Amino acid sequence: MSGRISEESQRRRDRVLRTVGKVVARYQAGAPLTRLSAELGVDTQWLRERLLDAGVEIRGLSAARRLRVEQDKRLRQHVI
Numbered sequence: 760m761s762g763r764i765s766e767e768s769q770r771r772r773d774r775v776l777r778t779v780g781k782v783v784a785r786y787q788a789g790a791p792l793t794r795l796s797a798e799l800g801v802d803t804q805w806l807r808e809r810l811l812d813a814g815v816e817i818r819g820l821s822a823a824r825r826l827r828v829e830q831d832k833r834l835r836q837h838v839i
Contacts (some may be wrong), residue, residue, distance in 0.1 A: 771800045774781065783813050789826050792817070
């Protein structure tokens with residue numbers, strides 16, 4: 760297989776590039792990179808590189824876990 764991507768994949772990538780500000784905001788608000796890439800239909804590594812291009816600091820696993828725990832605590836506080 761050559762290094763080419765399908766037309767559909769290219770359309771998805773183009774859509775992400777047009778809305779990169781929204782994607783950055785969602786990531787910085789705590790959305791996991793894997794979830795964003797799945798929702799957008801693009802490769803996780805490709806999306807990671809676009810976020811880096813936009814100047815976003817990518818969370819490591821420890822930071823991602825801490826964020827998830829904090830979000831879970833806030834959700835539980837609202838339920839109680």
